[in-house]
Amino acid sequence: xxxxxxxxxxxxxxxxxSARLRLGRYTVAVAxxxxxxxVGVMVGKAPVDPGTxxxxxxxxxxxxxxVPWWPASLETILWEIRLPRVAMxxxxxxxxxxxxxxxxxxxRNPLADPYLxxxxxxxxxxxxxxxxxxxxxxxxSLGIIQFAAFGSALLAMALVYSLARVGGSTPITTLVLAxxxxxxxxxxxxSFLMYAHGDKLAVIYSWMLGGFNVTTWRQAALVAPSVLIAxxxxxxxxxxxxxxxxxxxxxxxxxxxxxxxxxVLVVAATLATAASVSAAGLIGFxxxxxxxxxxxxxxxxxxxxxxxxxxxxxxFLVSADAGARLVPGPQxxxxxxxxxxxxxxxxxxxxxxxxxxxx
Amino acid sequence: MESLLSLERVSFRYGExxxxxDVSLEVGSGSFLGLVGPNGSGKTTLLRVAAGLxxxxxxxxxxxxxxxxxxxxxxxARRLALLPQNxxxxxxxxxxxxxxxxxxxxxxxxxxxxxxxxxxxxxAMEQARCRHLADRRVGELSGGERQRVxxxxxxxxxxxxxxxxxxxxxxxxxxxxxxxxLIAELVDQGLAVxxxxxxxxxxxxxxxxxxxxxxxxxxxxxxxxxxFTAENLSRVFKVEMxxxxxxxxxxxxxxxxxxRWRGDGETRGRGEPPLPLGEHEYASGQLHRSxxxxxxxxxxxxxxREGGEGKICSAAAPPHCRRAGVKAEGGIARHxxxxxxxxx
Numbered sequence: 001x002x003x004x005x006x007x008x009x010x011x012x013x014x015x016x017x018s019a020r021l022r023l024g025r026y027t028v029a030v031a032x033x034x035x036x037x038x039v040g041v042m043v044g045k046a047p048v049d050p051g052t053x054x055x056x057x058x059x060x061x062x063x064x065x066x067v068p069w070w071p072a073s074l075e076t077i078l079w080e081i082r083l084p085r086v087a088m089x090x091x092x093x094x095x096x097x098x099x100x101x102x103x104x105x106x107x108r109n110p111l112a113d114p115y116l117x118x119x120x121x122x123x124x125x126x127x128x129x130x131x132x133x134x135x136x137x138x139x140x141s142l143g144i145i146q147f148a149a150f151g152s153a154l155l156a157m158a159l160v161y162s163l164a165r166v167g168g169s170t171p172i173t174t175l176v177l178a179x180x181x182x183x184x185x186x187x188x189x190x191s192f193l194m195y196a197h198g199d200k201l202a203v204i205y206s207w208m209l210g211g212f213n214v215t216t217w218r219q220a221a222l223v224a225p226s227v228l229i230a231x232x233x234x235x236x237x238x239x240x241x242x243x244x245x246x247x248x249x250x251x252x253x254x255x256x257x258x259x260x261x262x263x264v265l266v267v268a269a270t271l272a273t274a275a276s277v278s279a280a281g282l283i284g285f286x287x288x289x290x291x292x293x294x295x296x297x298x299x300x301x302x303x304x305x306x307x308x309x310x311x312x313x314x315x316f317l318v319s320a321d322a323g324a325r326l327v328p329g330p331q332x333x334x335x336x337x338x339x340x341x342x343x344x345x346x347x348x349x350x351x352x353x354x355x356x357x358x359x
Numbered sequence: 360m361e362s363l364l365s366l367e368r369v370s371f372r373y374g375e376x377x378x379x380x381d382v383s384l385e386v387g388s389g390s391f392l393g394l395v396g397p398n399g400s401g402k403t404t405l406l407r408v409a410a411g412l413x414x415x416x417x418x419x420x421x422x423x424x425x426x427x428x429x430x431x432x433x434x435x436a437r438r439l440a441l442l443p444q445n446x447x448x449x450x451x452x453x454x455x456x457x458x459x460x461x462x463x464x465x466x467x468x469x470x471x472x473x474x475x476x477x478x479x480x481x482x483a484m485e486q487a488r489c490r491h492l493a494d495r496r497v498g499e500l501s502g503g504e505r506q507r508v509x510x511x512x513x514x515x516x517x518x519x520x521x522x523x524x525x526x527x528x529x530x531x532x533x534x535x536x537x538x539x540x541l542i543a544e545l546v547d548q549g550l551a552v553x554x555x556x557x558x559x560x561x562x563x564x565x566x567x568x569x570x571x572x573x574x575x576x577x578x579x580x581x582x583x584x585x586x587f588t589a590e591n592l593s594r595v596f597k598v599e600m601x602x603x604x605x606x607x608x609x610x611x612x613x614x615x616x617x618x619r620w621r622g623d624g625e626t627r628g629r630g631e632p633p634l635p636l637g638e639h640e641y642a643s644g645q646l647h648r649s650x651x652x653x654x655x656x657x658x659x660x661x662x663x664r665e666g667g668e669g670k671i672c673s674a675a676a677p678p679h680c681r682r683a684g685v686k687a688e689g690g691i692a693r694h695x696x697x698x699x700x701x702x703x
Contacts, residue, residue, distance in 0.1 A: 108447065240468050243460050245449035253410055253443075254516070255436030255464035300451040 025298050029311035033090065036315040036322070040086040043322040046077055053078065080217075088215040088223065089321045089335075090314035092280045093290075095227040095272035097313025100287030101294070101305055102234050102269040105241050106262065107172050114273040114287035117179040117266065121186035122156025123149040123277040128190045128204050132197040145207065146222070146278040153274035156182055161266065169248070169259055175266075209334045210281020212321050223275045230272035231310050234265060238303035241265065245300075285339045286317055289347045296350045316343065362387050362421075363520050363551045364409060364439070369418035371401075371408055378404045380575045381418070386520065386551045391543065393562035393583075394555045396572030397596055402555040403444065403524055405572065409553060410441040410522050422520070436464035440513035444524035444555075450498020454508050457497055458484055461515025483514035487541060503534030510541065521545070523554035527561060539565050559613040563587055564605065571595055587611040 041057070042048050048056070048070075056078050058064035068075070099114035107116070115121075130148035164170050164178040194204055234241070240261055243251050248258050273287075290313040294305055320338040327333050365385035371378050378401045386392050394402050407413045408420060411427050420427040423438060440461070448457060461483065462476040472480075484490040489507040492500065497508060506526060513521055526542065527535040535558075543565050546552050556562040562569050563583040570580040573595040579586040589602050592613065601614040 108449070236469055239466070239471075240463070242449075242452070242456070243463050245447075245452070246460070247443070247447040249407070249410075249412055249441070249443055250446045252412055252432070253436060253439075253441040254460060255433035257432060261468075295451065300449060301456065 022304060025304060025308060026311070029308050029315070033311050033315040033318070036318040037086050037090065040089065040318045040322045041078060041082050044077070044082060044325050046074060048074065048078065057083075084217045084220050085212045085215045085321065086318055087217075087220045088212050088279060089318040091220065091223050091227045092212075092276040092283065093286055093313040093315070093317025094231060094310035095223075095276040095313075096283065096287035096317075097290035097294075097309040098231050098234055098306055099269040099273045101291035101302070101309045102241070102265050104291055105245055105302060105305075106265055107176060108245060109176070110292065111288070112176075113284075114269065115183075115277075115282070116176060117270060118156040118160045118182040118186065119153045119270055119273045120277060120282050121183035121190070123153035123274060124208060124282070125156075125186040125190045125193075126150075126152025127207055127278070128193045131200050131204050131207065132193050143219070143222070146219070149278035150274045153277060154270060156186060157266065157270040157274075161263070170262060172248075208281055209336065210277075210283050211324070211332065211335045212280060213332060215279075219279055223279045226271045226275035230268040231306070233268045235303070235306045235310075237261065237265065238301070238306055241302035241306070242300075280335075283317070283336045283339060285336065285343050286313055286320075289343050290316055293347060293350060296353075361424075363423055364553065365419075365421045366405075366409060366415075367419045367421070369405075369408060369415040369420060371404060371413060371415050373404075378575050379408065379415070382572075382575070382577045383418075384570055384577065384580060386553050388519065388551050389546060389549045390568070391546045391552045391554070391566045393566035393569040394553065394572060395557075395559055395562050395569055396578075400572040400595075401575040402572055404575075406441070406522050406524050406553065406555055410439065411435055412441075433464045433467070436516060438518055439520040439522065440516040440518035442509050442513050442521070442523045442526055444528060446509065448497045448505065448508075450496060452497055453493065454484075454489060454495050454497055454500070454511075455480070455493040457508055458489075458493075458511045458515050461512040464516060479517060480511075480515045483511045486514050486545070487511035488537075502529040503531070503538070506530065506534070506538055507541075510538065514545075518550070520551045520553070523552065525555050525557055527556075527558065535561065559587060559592075563610045563612065564608075584609070584611050587613060 038050060038053070041053050042050060052070055052074075055064060055066060056068075056070060056075050059066055059068065060075065060079055096114050100112070103112040103114065103116050104110055106112075126148040127145050129152070130145045135144060160175065160178045160182045161170065163182070164175040166174060194201055197204075240256055243254055243256055244258070244261060244265075246254075251258050251261075276283075291305065291309050294308045294312055298304060298308060317335070317339065320342065321335050323338045323342065324332050324335045327338075362385040365383075367383050369382045370380050382401075382405060384392065394405060396402050404413065408415050411420070411422075411430075411432070414428075422430050422435060427435075459472060459476070459480045462472055462480060465476065466472065481490065484493060487507045487510040489504065489511050492504060492508065495504075497505065500508065510526070521542070523542065527538055530538065539561060542550075542552060542554070554562075554566070556566075556569075566583060568581055569583050569586045571578045571586050571591055578595055579591050587602060589600065592602065593599050599616045601616055603612050603614065604610070605612045
């Protein structure tokens with residue numbers, strides 16, 4: 001028999017080695033994020049050298065006592081414009097990557113992205129409604145558009161989920177199809193609203209393109225809780241998310257409450273996505289590709305895939321936003337253009353390097 | 360015998376379509392019950408009901424002497440394992456990671472594997488003879504290796520009851536025998552096994568008892584020799600079969616009705632009867648079409664053919680009979696008690 005003939009070579013990895021491996025991964029990912037944030041703070045219409053940037057930030061945090069050698073305006077730019085923008089980029093990048101990784105695993109489909117269960121279309125409809133409706137200006141300054149987008153994204157997900165429920169269970173394929181259908185319906189309504197309110201077309205369109213052009217600390221603070229909670233919950237459920245990669249029957253026969261886990265994962269991922277869409281519009285490619293890059297580099301185990309996707313996604317989007325600011329022109333180019341333009345070739349390179357199945 | 364899993368008058372329907380009708384059976388510690396029947400006869404559904412994946416519309420399922428509904432999902436998974444037929448395995452995961460998933464019922468949602476979980480998973484891999492595959496990705500395994508990984512994952516659950524859905528499908532003879540030998544060893548150690556089989560000969564050689572399902576009903580249950588009669592099989596499978604005895608052990612061996620070749624290299628012509636003529640009385644020339652099973656099923660006619668078919672049997676059936684071995688080792692008591700469970 002073959003099993004007996006073969007020499008027993010492979011042993012389960014000793015714990016020490018795998019712990020070191022794990023530490024190494026996180027060090028690399030955290031370093032990448034810090035580097036990206038550094039670049040994100042330095043780059044822009046008023047470039048700052050790294051030393052000055054660090055000094056400004058540290059003195060602002062009262063960690064460093066120096067006589068400022070920089071103009072006060074630079075401090076304001078860094079603290080009030082660049083840093084919130086970097087924070088928002090990191091939050092949105094983490095949210096989209098984690099949501100993408102979760103959906104890809106849960107739906108057992110490598111093409112799944114964060115907008116799969118109708119979240120994007122729902123958020124788009126909500127935001128468009130808020131922009132088209134004759135609301136008092138005070139509401140807009142309170143961020144009614146963001147709240148409308150966030151709420152309607154969650155509503156769309158709830159609608160999709162309840163539509164996909166068949167006799168006590170929620171089959172994955174039905175969920176995906178219901179997501180597509182609800183998304184199409186919401187998109188149709190958005191298109192109609194845009195057509196009916198031609199005067200608001202430019203505003204609506206620029207919201208949809210998304211980006212971090214006018215990000216404040218307040219916006220970042222609004223987005224942060226949803227994203228952090230979602231990342232934490234999904235990370236904690238990493239081992240069960242691995243089991244969910246089997247089919248429902250197998251997961252159930254291993255004692256997992258499949259419907260509950262599915263619901264928790266979808267809600268958490270949707271929460272993160274809805275928060276990021278409401279703040280930064282639709283940014284494609286990040287949620288699709290970052291999880292795959294992490295899988296190629298460090299394997300498919302969700303216990304590391306989720307936190308590493310968050311770190312790498314954050315680093316990637318912060319760098320992409322810095323890249324968008326670097327391109328000369330009257331306006332920053334949409335960050336989604338940069339993510340696709342730089343990310344796609346890198347992803348293809350990794351894919352070609354990899355000789356075996358990634359997913 | 361203490362019955363670990365019992366189904367009492369279980370019925371199940373998918374929507375309006377009845378799939379199981381009034382099925383009763385039970386499996387005890389150290390007994391191996393095979394489930395056979397044509398495609399669509401409800402074998403897999405029965406297994407899914409037994410695994411708690413489907414709730415029966417009528418009847419009772421009892422696990423470890425308790426109603427199944429009372430046994431919690433995780434609690435059940437610590438004592439009962441299911442080996443699905445075409446279960447999805449994420450291809451990029453390693454064998455070690457997949458086997459370790461068998462510890463899920465002991466870990467809850469947020470727990471981490473401790474040393475005892477690692478030991479259990481390693482032991483399971485050793486038992487299923489797949490430890491050398493530990494670092495391989497499951498997407499790169501052959502069908503036989505994959506099946507051994509699934510067996511290892513089930514064993515990592517340290518179950519008392521093991522449900523198998525065609526454990527030897529897509530395997531060559533070598534791996535079929537190796538896999539089922541392994542399962543039989545575990546039965547010897549006290550595991551209760553309920554397994555769906557397509558291969559009647561494997562079932563006859565390894566199972567203490569077999570249950571024959573047809574259109575959702577239990578047609579017969581008992582020792583293979585009692586169940587695999589020409590009458591039962593022709594009625595259920597709608598085709599006449601040649602039933603003989605294993606040349607080494609006294610278990611039934613089921614063969615196709617005959618050869619299209621005369622044995623001298625000539626193919627039978629169109630319309631000619633499908634069986635060798637002359638030598639066997641059995642070949643009455645109307646077997647495929649005949650609904651009247653009597654012409655082929657009389658015991659004396661069958662018996663008369665056994666000697667002549669011996670060589671073919673030895674080529675097609677497993678080399679030995681597991682059940683005979685169990686008997687020789689003094690497993691009779693267990694075997695006997697398994698047989699009187701709910702045999703009809």
